[in-house]
Amino acid sequence: MNNSANDRRGAVTSAGYGLAGQISDLFWRKPFILLLLMLTPPLLWLGVVYIGSLLALLAQSFFSIDEFSGLINYQLTLKTYAELLIPANLDIILRTVSMAAIVTLASVIVAFPVAFYAARYARGRWKALFYLGVMLPLWSSYLVKIYAWKLILAKEGILNWFFELTHLKWLLDAYLAIPLIGGNSLSVSYTGTFLVFLYVWLPFMVLPMQAALERVPANFLEASSDLGATPWQTFRNVLLPLALPGVIAGSIFTFSLTLGDYIIPQIIGSSRLFIGQAVYSHQGTAGNIPLAAAFTVVPVVIMGFYLWMAKRKGAFDAL
């Protein structure tokens, strides 16, 4: 009896599996164990190491520094945040946020046609070329790219040479004479900082935008046109709203990356500080960890506010 039951079993189930097979069977019967195994390492990493240090940072920002001894006073206070509001620090914040906003806006404008072309028209080899073109700059070193831009933008650089060659130097000089955005040369002006930021973060805008545009069916555009909308009206009323989640995703990258960067403004631009540089100098040479922490909280709050606004304005309704 027992024997024949075993024989039958061999006919129904596949026979002869080893330890690996038994483990997969266990996972099949108890999916919870598999989930636990897969999620534990990333949860430890994200939850404990990352969120933990973020909370530690947040805690630091509520301490203050003793101005005479330079030692940290571990009593909870808002004094450090008040320090953020003194004109010199407020300047840094405003400068960084404006730069991030302008860089983001410009990336949207520059990336859209590229992303639209790639999503709508590029096929096969052209699509591969698009991905290569967008990603290639990401493969080379960030520092090398920035120094390359310094060579392009410097007074002895390529751009200057080109303007001289075409007898348009007066145009560049006139531009550099404009206060705020101008300077001695492009490489020491806000314009230079802006151009390099735009270049370095552009792929982070193009890719999510292209993914979002790809998901808009072509006949939505035809339907809009059919109902009397000019291409511009179709863009405003159909394409942009439907691509907005991608635009927001891209802008989160460009905005937060600009907010946090401390290398580009140090190499290219006027010597005025950005948030990243302020954090760097406060936690390093100045040893003012609480103020550095408070500065770091600023981009976190701004990004939180930005996402909240985007959600309220319905940016994610099409998701």
Added chain:
Amino acid sequence: MKPAISFINVSRYFGSVKAVNQVDLAIEEGEFFAMLGPSGSGKTTCLRLIAGFERPTGGEIKILDEPIQDIPPYRRNVNTVFQDYALFPHLSVAENVAYALMIRKMDKKQRLQQAEEALEMVRLGGYGDRRPSQLSGGQRQRVALARALIGKPAVLLLDEPLGALDLKLREEMQEELKQLQRALGITFVFVTHDQSEALSMADRIAVFNEGEIAQIGTPQDIYHRPETEFVANFVGSSNVLPAALVRQMSGRTGIASLRPESIRVVAEGGHTAIVTAKSFLGSATRLSLDLYGAGLNALVDNSFGSVEIGAPIQIDWDDADMHLIEGA
């Protein structure tokens, strides 16, 4: 009377593929016109040429006697109901319907009121606040219809509008579409691959084959007097009798079409055919027959009694039902 739409020698090539090849066509105002054909026959491309999504490679297209091949889609007084409806997911049903009015900058209150009226016309009053994703297929279809009609187009184009619906709903919508067209008096141009849909709804049908029009005519013309073998086969699965058999039966020359329902089973005095298969359809029985080596389909009523597969049977038909196909 000027035609609502005319094609004069219109072609549309995609590389070496002749999607539409030298088509001449005139659609009358107020007509319910069907473009019928298998997939890839050029019927949808013709519709897209009228809408303006495609531009002709050659020839001239006129809407109400006005050449329009250089006019972009958004300036043509023609609206389309898309195959998969193409309702905008980020807008409510009412905003979808009112889209054309919003584009014309009508104020919000007025356009939403007109949208509600249009929704009532398609029996969806009160659905305006929902999202398209909350509606069933049939309801979406009606929203697409209301959206296309709200701008009062000269011509309404429908691209396989019933293709995604199940059978019962499709029959309901066929009736509704016909009533709507009669009530509005707008020219409807309707693309379908379903011959029964075209036969039951259209005033006239153009049968497409390989980028060309095989025949234009009333449903009765197309069904009873097919002009080519293709039309005879495609519309109503007619029997096409080979020339030898036609000569033997009637003494005429050429191939002929014979509708399955024209064949009767008789007690004696008919032609002797062998039954090769049979299937009971409820209201009738379909027989596959072998008549002197030619395969025939017959749709006969159930009163003929029983018959065995492989057994001989006597069949007959009126000579007038055997339609000689010209040009063959």
